[in-house]
Amino acid sequence: MNSRRIFLKNSMALAAISALDLPLKKSKPKLAFSTLGCPKWSVSEIISTAVAQGYQAVEIRGLQGELYLPKCPEFSSPDQIAQTRKQFEDKKIKICNLGASTALHHLDPEKRQKNLDEARRFIDLAQQLACPYVRVFPNDLPKDQDREKTIDIIGEGLLELGKYAEKANxxxxxxxxxxxxxxxxxxxxxxxxxxxxxxxxWDIFNMWSVTKEPPKEVYATLKKYIRHTHIKDGRLVNGKPEYTFIGQGVAPLTEAIDALKSGGYDGYYSFEWEKMWHPEIPEPELAFADYPKSIKKYF
Known part of the structure; x- marks a missing residue:
């Protein structure tokens, strides 16, 4: 009898919470950072920072100034790749994405083939590292190329790479x-x-800083395809972005992250600190320590 009373009491309490639409707990985002933010660091420095600052993953966009990862000593042979993978696994840090420089907009057959071949090399490397994603660029709509043909060839190249990547999981x-x-x-x-x-x-600031399309509308349109996000903030000065720590710029991150949360997004919120391209911005030690703290307020 007592057990039945306790059961009914707990059931009523849960029903009351449900009726009030109160969350039982706050969602905890999965955090990563891109090595674009630490272009001089070694693998050991990258991993130790990820562990110390509470990140779950790293996306590799170059190592120590080299963007073409197969050229890096850490990825130069099957043994080296296995050793690098083990370094991450031993510290329970995932490699969530490899950032290739592949651009899919070229109509010129030779340039197109070169870019597709690069992407395939990255896909092969991702398979060896048990990394789920490889990033490629669309990337441009050159004025000396037919716009429609360019958009079509981007889609064709992406599909070709997807079919190749399927074999590598x-x-x-x-x-x-x-x-x-x-x-x-x-x-x-x-x-x-x-x-x-x-x-x-979905690179939120990258898109919004130019298009000004509301993130809620962007997410509603592209939700089906979004697997990963790049998070950054900044101000627009004379039409160009000046990057800031999260929450100190004008990026509409609240609207974007609310859309992602309500839509059930469960991928990484990956901090893309563009130190490689903007050496004048603060050092990675400061930026990578700030991000986990600053992103919390959006959750």
Missing amino acids: VTVLLESHGEVIWKDVLLRIMKQAEHPNVGLI
């Missing part, structure tokens, strides 16, 4: 980047490249 992610940052253009490309091993990286 890797997903190819197109980043909203360059001149291909409008939601409707991205939607067209993603529909053309429809494949289980093809997805999208």
Whole structure:
């Protein structure tokens, strides 16, 4: 009898909470950072910082100034790759993404082939590292190329890479980047490249700083394809971004992250601190320590 009373009491309490629509706990985001933010660091420095600052993963966009990862000693042979993978696994830090420089907009057959071959090398490397994603760029809509043909060839190349990646159990992610940052253009490309091993990286500030499309609308349009996010903040000075720590700029991160949360997004919120391209911004030690604290307020 007592057990029944306790059961009924607990059931009523849970029903009351449900009726009030009160969350039982706050969601905890999965955090990563890109090595674009620490272009001089070794693998050991990257891993130790990730552990110390509470990150769950790292996306590798170059190591010690080298962007083409197969050229790096850490990835130069099967043994070296296995050793590098073990360094991350021993500290329980995942490699969540490899950032290739592949650009899919080229109509020139030789340039196109070179870029596709690079992406394939990254897909092969990702397989060896048990890394789920490889990033590629769309990337531009050159004035000396037919716009429609360029958009079509981006989609064709992305689908070709997705089919290749399927064999490696890797997903190819197109980043909203360059001149291909409008939601409707991205939607067209993603529909053309429809494949289980093809997805999208939503770089929130990258898109919004140019298009000013509301993040809620962007997410509603592209939700189906978004597998990964790049998070950064900044101010616009004379039309160009000046990067800041999270929460100190004008990026509409609240709207974007609210949309991601309400839509059930369960991927990484990856901090992209562009130190490689902007050496004048604060050092990675400061930026990587700030991000986990600053991003909390959005959750």
